[in-house]
Amino acid sequence: MVFGPASQLGVSLFEETAPIERLPNSSTEDLETIIRAVYRQVFGNAYIMESERAIVPESQFKRGELSVREFIRALGKSSAYSSRFFDTCPRYRFIELNFKHFLGRTPEGLEETRAHSTILDTEGFEAEIDSYLDSDEYQNAYGENIVPYYRGYKTEPNRTMVEFTHMFAMLRGASSSDFKGSLSGKSPVLNQYVIQGTPLAVIPPSGGSAGDGWSFQDRTIGSRSQGSFGTGDEGKVFRIEVTGYGSPKGKGVNRVSAFRRSNQVYLVPFNRLSATYQKIHRQGGTIASITPV
CATH class of the missing domain: 1.10.3130.20 (Phycobilisome linker domain)
Known part of the structure; x- marks a missing residue:
């Protein structure tokens, strides 16, 4: 099956x-x-x-x-x-x-x-x-x-x-x-x-429907990850895996080669989730997954 x-x-x-x-x-x-x-x-x-x-x-x-x-x-x-x-x-x-x-x-x-x-x-x-x-x-x-x-x-x-x-x-x-x-x-x-023995998210390959599904390369949270919350924030914290950073479509720029290492992990509280989501898409990123921490 x-x-x-x-x-x-x-x-x-x-x-x-x-x-x-x-x-x-x-x-x-x-x-x-x-x-x-x-x-x-x-x-x-x-x-x-x-x-x-x-x-x-x-x-x-x-x-x-x-x-x-x-x-x-x-x-x-x-x-x-x-x-x-x-x-x-x-x-x-x-x-x-x-x-x-x-x-x-x-x-x-x-x-x-x-x-x-x-x-x-x-x-x-x-x-x-x-x-x-x-x-x-x-x-x-x-x-x-x-x-x-x-x-x-x-x-x-x-x-x-x-x-x-x-x-x-x-x-x-x-x-x-x-x-x-x-x-x-x-x-x-x-x-x-x-x-x-850890499972991985099942993500469609690049070039799939709607142009999404760029293969996510996991990174240790650190220099290439961003935690945009502080100790004073309340509510749940979410881990956002972002892939496929590149130039907006229609600009004539290869979306993979120049940004191959731009995968990032964001840790954001619930009250900043929407703003972070919009920021990622403005920058040309593709969200692979959003999971609660």
């Missing part, structure tokens, strides 16, 4: 696309479609240059010498994958992306993340890739010849809502890229939230 309208959450394309599988009678055109789908899934929709393609494994796959799973293993252990997600990313960013690319979900908690960190320490990069592809979970979900797909945005029995909300933080729509298209860059998206 998908939470909320799929079109508003950025997952409608995933919902409307049937799993891609290699069949005994797959045509040459079908095999090319499967190869493109595997690259897109394994590399998180990142652009792959022709010189980076795995030519030998591709040929073996077309001749039937490799299953989909073994073709994925070859790509996962390739220098193209390593250079993008292992060599230049922090450990926990690498692990959370591995879960997304190979199992279609996010880590379930600290223990699962720690287990994969131990594999990296004791057995190395290739063993870490094998640990996903050789798991019972992978076999039960995809078998030998189904291209992995994103499953974590669906609620399932025996799973908490924490991982479900984490998937939306990792999956920002069908056009986002795990290499250059994430506002988080190469930093872990879920690290502190996995450790603490």
Whole structure:
């Protein structure tokens, strides 16, 4: 079951696309479609240059010498994958992306993340890739010849809502890229939230309906946060998460690139809530959430 309208959450394309599988009678055109789908899934929709393609494994796959799973293993252990997600990313960013690319979900908690960190320490990069592809979970979900797909945005029995909300933080729509298209860059998206078992707000991706839903990057309340209340204020205090600061529409200015780090948290009392709300919108911000403290 998908939470909320799929079109508003950025997952409608995933919902409307049937799993891609290699069949005994797959045509040459079908095999090319499967190869493109595997690259897109394994590399998180990142652009792959022709010189980076795995030519030998591709040929073996077309001749039937490799299953989909073994073709994925070859790509996962390739220098193209390593250079993008292992060599230049922090450990926990690498692990959370591995879960997304190979199992279609996010880590379930600290223990699962720690287990994969131990594999990296004791057995190395290739063993870490094998640990996903050789798991019972992978076999039960995809078998030998189904291209992995994103499953974590669906609620399932025996799973908490924490991982479900984490998937939306990792999956920002069908056009986002795990290499250059994430506002988080190469930093872990879920690290502190996995450790603490904390759910995240489900926010539509940028470019959604009404132009809202810019991906919020949480910041520790401090230099980039504003607490606009004093000890004398009465009533409830609200935490306002603001994203997508940029120039007003129609000014011909890119709304993301120049303001990518302008996310802020405001703490305001109830009697200043309306004035703060108006100020934020005058400045071109988008309110991601308003929650009582």
